[in-house]
Amino acid sequence: MTTEPMHASQNTQHYEARAWQQLLSRATTDDFFYAVTTTGIYCRPGCRSRLPRRENVRFFPTAEAARAAGFRACLRCRPDAAAEADPVPKMCALLESEVDRAVTLEELGRLVGRSEFTAQRLFKAAMGVSPAAYQRALRGRALRTGLHQGATVTEAIYNAGYGAASRAYEAGALGMTPVRFQQGGRGERISFAVAEAGAMGWLMVGATARGICWVALADTAAEAEAGLRTEFPAAEIVADGGLGDLVAGVMRQVAGETVPGLPIDLRGTAFQLKVWRALTEIPAGETRSYSKLAADLGMPKATRAVARACATNRVAVVVPCHRVVGASGSLTGYRWGVERKRALLEAERQRG
Numbered sequence: 001m002t003t004e005p006m007h008a009s010q011n012t013q014h015y016e017a018r019a020w021q022q023l024l025s026r027a028t029t030d031d032f033f034y035a036v037t038t039t040g041i042y043c044r045p046g047c048r049s050r051l052p053r054r055e056n057v058r059f060f061p062t063a064e065a066a067r068a069a070g071f072r073a074c075l076r077c078r079p080d081a082a083a084e085a086d087p088v089p090k091m092c093a094l095l096e097s098e099v100d101r102a103v104t105l106e107e108l109g110r111l112v113g114r115s116e117f118t119a120q121r122l123f124k125a126a127m128g129v130s131p132a133a134y135q136r137a138l139r140g141r142a143l144r145t146g147l148h149q150g151a152t153v154t155e156a157i158y159n160a161g162y163g164a165a166s167r168a169y170e171a172g173a174l175g176m177t178p179v180r181f182q183q184g185g186r187g188e189r190i191s192f193a194v195a196e197a198g199a200m201g202w203l204m205v206g207a208t209a210r211g212i213c214w215v216a217l218a219d220t221a222a223e224a225e226a227g228l229r230t231e232f233p234a235a236e237i238v239a240d241g242g243l244g245d246l247v248a249g250v251m252r253q254v255a256g257e258t259v260p261g262l263p264i265d266l267r268g269t270a271f272q273l274k275v276w277r278a279l280t281e282i283p284a285g286e287t288r289s290y291s292k293l294a295a296d297l298g299m300p301k302a303t304r305a306v307a308r309a310c311a312t313n314r315v316a317v318v319v320p321c322h323r324v325v326g327a328s329g330s331l332t333g334y335r336w337g338v339e340r341k342r343a344l345l346e347a348e349r350q351r352g
């Protein structure tokens with residue numbers, strides 16, 4: 001049951017009839033509260049106190065509204081207490097444990113004691129995607145893992161929860177066909193160049209015909225190249241002296257400059273692309289917390305999803321995930337090391 005019927009333009013009588021039926025069934029939900037005029041007390045619908053007479057009941061969309069109307073909280077069901085500490089992890093756990101089938105909103109709502117509408121709203125606010133999209137991403141990850149570990153294409157597809165091979169192709173979970181992915185990207189061409197980057201160690205830039213698709217910082221040239229080759233061991237990965245201009249541009253960014261217009265080939269979900277775009281809008285030398293970035297994106301409860309999107313950024317420095325820090329300002333969570341993160345920020349501040 002949703003709170004939409006509370007709007008003045010909605011049919012109040014219909015809303016109250018539905019609310020009364022949920023009260024009679026002792027529904028476990030916080031979508032509305034009821035108050036009893038003869039006692040002056042308001043409760044959750046699932047309260048185990050004696051059922052009141054219908055003519056003595058008033059319904060409210062929130063506990064605050066009931067208090068504003070002069071009712072006091074029930075000591076038995078404690079409707080003024082904070083809701084259960086974050087229901088989202090419980091929903092994530094169910095989605096992850098049942099990746100081979102589509103978990104319904106009804107199941108999620110029942111799991112956390114919310115309506116379907118509320119369960120989906122809470123999940124999307126925290127994770128940045130709907131439960132269905134989250135489960136699709138889980139299947140895609142399971143498919144990639146299975147193929148990497150040597151499963152046949154058919155085994156990997158069905159073990160990942162796709163009901164048919166066509167579903168895996170339609171979902172675009174790999175960015176290429178499962179066969180090509182299993183073959184380590186056979187048929188794909190990625191050019192790369194490696195250069196010394198002073199105190200940062202070695203810089204590697206990988207690029208497709210569309211632009212930069214990989215940037216790595218490492219202690220050795222071999223280590224800098226390893227990530228790309230590990231991900232696509234059978235791709236046509238070639239050293240290319242023609243990437244000089246791209247490498248120079250990325251090197252200038254490492255040194256603290258802002259180099260607009262570098263072409264990038266960065267693929268991800270709509271949410272990831274939204275986060276990555278926001279990263280490029282943080283002024284050089286400045287930082288934002290993950291929670292502030294989530295709030296700026298209009299999704300204040302999506303902090304964890306924003307942090308995860310930052311962690312999956314494949315073109316470090318060009319898309320400056322080093323400008324995002326912990327809530328306390330601590331330099332946490334950087335793929336290429338906290339000291340490099342510190343040095344990148346310091347270089348930008350000196351340039352500024």
